[in-house]
Amino acid sequence: MTNSFFQHKQTAHCESGVISNLLGHYGLQISEPMAFGIGAGIFFGHLPFVKVNGVPGTTYRIWPGAIFQRVCKRLGVRMESEKFSTPEKGMAALDKVIEAGIPVGLQSSVYYLPYFPASYRFHFNAHNLVVYGKQDGQYLVSDPVMDTVTTIDPESLTQARFAKGFPAPKGKMYYPVHVPPTASFEKPIKAGIEQACHFMLKVPIPMFGVKGIRFLSKRVRNYAENPGDRKATLYLGNIIRMQEEIGTGGAGFRFLYAAFLQEAAVMLNKDELSKLAGELTKTGDLWRNFAFAAGRVCKSRSADNVSYKELSDMLLECAASEEVFFKKLAQVKL
Incomplete structure (x- = not known):
């Protein structure tokens, strides 16, 4: 049929x-951005003990299925x-x-x-x-x-x-x-924002949230020695793949969340959210720059063009930017 x-x-x-x-x-x-925001989809995690195709897993969004569960619960579906x-x-x-x-x-x-x-x-x-x-x-x-x-x-x-x-x-x-014929998005938006801020700032595990970006930065800094140049190329390649090719990737998820904040600003009549959306797109650009530089290292199969230290510093810049953003977002009175 x-x-x-x-x-x-x-x-x-x-x-x-x-x-x-x-x-x-x-x-x-x-909308897709509203679903992503209500479901608190934005996240970061680097899991050296969870191997994806033999290399450590990196995620720029919350675990699969969580967005769906949260949206349904918050909208009464x-x-x-x-x-x-x-x-x-x-x-x-x-x-x-x-x-x-x-x-x-x-x-x-x-x-x-x-x-x-x-x-x-x-x-x-x-x-x-x-x-x-x-x-x-x-x-x-x-x-x-x-x-x-x-x-x-x-x-x-x-x-x-x-x-x-x-x-x-x-x-x-x-x-x-x-599926309810209509739903109020105000409380779900607030719950989604609070949850996203918590997961990015307050999870007491060093591999998750802003801490997780800094954790990855430390590991990338030492990639030439551990796991060594050859494996480092595979490890870096997977970080980029998870960022740029899986779903919308790391930077893309930042742009998607910014679009959610733009919608939320109108629904809640909160101009601060619109301003923060602009700040988050700049963070997305930092992630894009990191992926480009890391890609150059992978393609040359050496760190001639960009050093692992420089890549590590770029990740620290991403972490600092996200920390400032989520602290500001957590302080918005919704």
Whole structure:
């Protein structure tokens, strides 16, 4: 069957994009930046003990699924969410729900999605997309990071939903069972801002928030000795990949959060939020500059052009900028 009523909108990031598209389908209009902000999506973490494709993990946003859970809780949306022990059960459950005309959110691995360009298909198991119907044996897909709707064959979708590795999707699917026709965004905006400030400034673990950026800076400074030049290139490459290619990446998430603050400034009639949005875009530019410089080091396979010390100093500048920003944001009377 087809579901021609589902409206696809391209967005910058998969999880907040799926939220915007799914809730919009049921009449609750929420922009992608607003979903990202209410869900307190902005974050930073560097986890040397969590290996992604064999190298330490770096994240510029909160863990997968958290944005969705927070937005639903704060707006009074009830979701049905399931994981499955076998691919057969997972695909049968998906078919049953879309047969009823219900668009379904899925967690998947980018590697097995054939509509992605080959250079973007690597093992990342936390990509979100919507399947909204089935036609001629193909599933109809609204992937929020693509400019148009597309299709996928059952075998590829099964592989994407049940990919091995961390985090294992286990066929996760989710769809709304109750969406309020209208919702007040004022309290959710305030709760999202308070939570984001807490996670960036007050988590007492050195690998998270502003502390986490400084923690990474120290490690990058010593990359030439530990893990050594060859591995350092891989480590740096993954930091850039997580920043620039996964979802909107580190800088992109800063621009997305700035867009949220612009919207929130209007809704709450708080000009301070608009001014802070401008400051955060400058932080986004600092992250972009870091990625460019780190990319030069990776491509030359040596630190001839830019030293690891210089990269470390650039990260310290990002940390200082984010600390000033979030302290100011925490002091705004909402």
